[in-house]
Amino acid sequence: xxxxxxxxxxxxxxxxxxxxxxxxxxxxxxxxxxxxxxxxxxxxxxxxxxxxxxxxxxxxxxxxxxxxxxxxxxxxxxxxxxxxxxxxxxxxxxxxxxxxxxxxxxxxxxxxxxxxxxxxxxxxxxxxxxxxxxxxxxxxxxxxxxxxxxxxxxxxxxxxxxxxxxxxxxxxxxxxxxxxxxxxxxxxxxxxxxxxxxxxxxxxxxxxxxxxxxxxxxxxxxxxxxxxxxxxxxxxxxxxxxxxxxxxxxxxxxxxxxxxxxxxxxxxxxxxxxxxxxxxxxxxxxxxxxxxxxxxxxxxxx
Amino acid sequence: xxxxxxxxxxxxxxxxxxxxxxxxxxxxxxxxxxxxxxxxxxxxxxxxxxxxxxxxxxxxxxxxxxxxxxxxxxxxxxxxxxxxxxxxxxxxxxxxxxxxxxxxxxxxxxxxxxxxxxxxxxxxxxxxxxxxxxxxxxxxxxxxxxxxxxxxxxxxxxxxxxxxxxxxxxxxxxxxxxxxxxxxxxxxxxxxxxxxxxxxxxxxxxxxxxxxxxxxxxxxxxxxxxxxxxxxxxxxxxxxxxxxxxxxxxxxxxxx
Ligand SMILES: Cc1cc2nc3c(=O)[nH]c(=O)nc-3n(C[C@H](O)[C@H](O)[C@H](O)COP(=O)(O)OP(=O)(O)OC[C@H]3O[C@@H](n4cnc5c(N)ncnc54)[C@H](O)[C@@H]3O)c2cc1C
Ligand SMILES: Nc1ncnc2c1ncn2[C@@H]1O[C@H](COP(=O)(O)O)[C@@H](O)[C@H]1O
Numbered sequence: 284x285x286x287x288x289x290x291x292x293x294x295x296x297x298x299x300x301x302x303x304x305x306x307x308x309x310x311x312x313x314x315x316x317x318x319x320x321x322x323x324x325x326x327x328x329x330x331x332x333x334x335x336x337x338x339x340x341x342x343x344x345x346x347x348x349x350x351x352x353x354x355x356x357x358x359x360x361x362x363x364x365x366x367x368x369x370x371x372x373x374x375x376x377x378x379x380x381x382x383x384x385x386x387x388x389x390x391x392x393x394x395x396x397x398x399x400x401x402x403x404x405x406x407x408x409x410x411x412x413x414x415x416x417x418x419x420x421x422x423x424x425x426x427x428x429x430x431x432x433x434x435x436x437x438x439x440x441x442x443x444x445x446x447x448x449x450x451x452x453x454x455x456x457x458x459x460x461x462x463x464x465x466x467x468x469x470x471x472x473x474x475x476x477x478x479x480x481x482x483x484x485x486x487x488x489x490x491x492x493x494x495x496x497x498x499x500x501x502x503x504x505x506x507x508x509x510x511x512x513x514x515x516x517x518x519x520x521x522x523x524x525x526x527x528x529x530x531x532x533x534x535x536x537x538x539x540x541x542x543x544x545x546x547x548x549x550x551x552x553x554x555x556x557x558x559x560x561x562x563x564x565x566x567x568x569x570x571x572x573x574x575x576x577x578x579x580x581x582x583x584x585x
Numbered sequence: 586x587x588x589x590x591x592x593x594x595x596x597x598x599x600x601x602x603x604x605x606x607x608x609x610x611x612x613x614x615x616x617x618x619x620x621x622x623x624x625x626x627x628x629x630x631x632x633x634x635x636x637x638x639x640x641x642x643x644x645x646x647x648x649x650x651x652x653x654x655x656x657x658x659x660x661x662x663x664x665x666x667x668x669x670x671x672x673x674x675x676x677x678x679x680x681x682x683x684x685x686x687x688x689x690x691x692x693x694x695x696x697x698x699x700x701x702x703x704x705x706x707x708x709x710x711x712x713x714x715x716x717x718x719x720x721x722x723x724x725x726x727x728x729x730x731x732x733x734x735x736x737x738x739x740x741x742x743x744x745x746x747x748x749x750x751x752x753x754x755x756x757x758x759x760x761x762x763x764x765x766x767x768x769x770x771x772x773x774x775x776x777x778x779x780x781x782x783x784x785x786x787x788x789x790x791x792x793x794x795x796x797x798x799x800x801x802x803x804x805x806x807x808x809x810x811x812x813x814x815x816x817x818x819x820x821x822x823x824x825x826x827x828x829x830x831x832x833x834x835x836x837x838x839x840x841x
Contacts, residue, residue, distance in 0.1 A: 365746045369728050372716025381679050384711040402709055404598040408809040412802035448725050451752040503766050523840040544840045559811045562834055566820030574828045
């Protein structure tokens with residue numbers, strides 16, 4: 284079988300993309316995270332671990348390109364994240380591969396890859412033919428994580444050539460739990476009127492043992508948080524996402540489509556978020572959330 | 586220094602409507618210069634205002650009146666030259682083709698110190714064209730800039746990625762992609778708009794540039810219906826009861 288190269292720097296992505304890769308060929312992992320390399324090398328046919336001390340997209344893409352050439356691979360899979368898109372674009376540009384993003388399914392046919400992808404900000408689904416040499420960025424939650432080992436897993440260590448970009452990195456400050464890793468995420472939107480009111484959101488999150496986050500305006504415009512959920516922010520796939528005072532613009536909801544269950548609390552019955560929710564609570568968040576907190580506390584004590 | 590900015594004529598997806606059968610009504614959808622592309626242009630014009638850039642060339646791919654319109658808008662914002670790469674159906678070009686056109690133009694008319702693009706196109710938002718242009722030209726990529734600064738032949742950007750904040754610095758020439766958070770694009774004055782009407786638009790074609798292009802084969806495109814349960818719980822009157830209903834449902838789903 285022809286190799287399919289998966290780029291991932293995270294365990295969860297590595298497992299989701301492995302499922303996608305298995306349907307297309309022989310899965311080979313490329314990562315610069317040693318932890319991921321060690322954890323997942325038993326699941327992939329081969330794992331390339333690139334030693335590098337910083338995320339310089341050009342240097343990393345250069346190392347990936349060498350691996351693609353060595354493996355004679357024609358299909359590359361990436362997470363549909365900001366970083367994934369960057370590396371996919373750089374690598375495909377250099378190799379002359381097409382790059383398709385926002386994919387939810389990838390199938391190999393006689394004429395090359397057939398991809399279903401979201402477009403127009405997640406409002407529409409397109410079916411495209413991607414040719415036989417392509418990089419595909421896959422939306423989180425499109426594929427289930429592979430759990431079983433089942434490969435002998437050769438681990439190859441390579442060194443990235445130094446790039447010409449200076450990189451300074453400050454890790455995302457996380458108050459509490461990381462939304463990308465939590466089982467429950469509570470999201471606040473502009474329906475939450477004051478920064479103090481976020482306390483209520485945080486309390487709900489901690490009662491559910493989960494994380495909290497916001498929509499982009501709350502982070503980027505008001506500065507109430509360091510990160511946000513959505514197409515230009517974090518992509519999450521928790522078991523439960525509770526969207527509070529969020530209208531449900533596709534830019535936001537594309538970041539939560541991987542959630543198993545979505546609850547929306549909004550006082551505008553016609554808010555688009557209700558189209559994207561399993562349980563839509565129509566009501567004033569300032570009335571609903573305190574009661575929800577109270578009842579969850581009671582439930583805990585029982 | 587010389588700056589090249591690529592801007593796309595994009596569908597304003599907030600106004601996109603669909604036919605009952607899910608077909609997008611693209612012809613009825615207003616089109617605008619991509620939001621992030623406008624911010625990229627604003628960064629370029631700021632460099633011109635600061636006396637750091639002499640030339641701000643704006644390029645778009647397409648051949649319609651609306652493509653002309655956004656180039657005139659770019660002139661009104663302060664671009665010094667506008668170029669239309671004539672392609673009849675630019676929306677069907679693959680990302681690689683778009684990148685090849687932009688990089689061939691840059692090679693043919695360059696060297697440029699800085700090539701600016703939007704971090705993602707307003708409608709299709711693939712965010713791969715900028716990175717592709719960087720690798721086709723063999724210059725550093727600084728992507729997703731929320732802030733851009735240019736000093737002594739170097740460019741520095743601040744970029745928010747999924748795992749934190751990055752500051753990338755490199756010598757120019759470089760490709761920089763700019764997010765819609767980077768600035769508030771200026772609103773041209775009436776005088777600037779009137780003046781822009783008379784400015785010339787250069788025309789070229791992918792063939793003239795020697796850019797090999799291919800179309801992406803779109804088989805179908807329909808409204809995306811999210812597969813969700815859409816159970817409504819009314820909490821306008823009886824909040825207690827509604828919340829109990831919700832908790833019960835979530836327990837049954839096994840998510841709390
Ligand atoms: C290129 C691009 C990328 C973007 N990327 C992202 C992204 O990654 N993430 C993101 O979130 N956004 C993103 N956006 C912005 C996005 O389009 C929306 O503007 C944003 O998500 C809206 O945030 P919101 O739902 O908090 O606010 P609003 O749209 O203002 O919605 C507020 C909601 O709260 C409800 N409400 C008000 N008061 C109450 C109350 N008392 N009780 C209950 N409900 C109440 C209202 O009915 C309304 O539905 C992006 C935009 C662009 C152009
Ligand atoms: N047809 C086009 N004409 C000019 N520039 C484009 C075109 N398509 C994309 N771009 C540029 O590339 C950026 C990223 O596009 P994309 O990778 O498609 O999200 C856009 O923000 C534009 O700056």
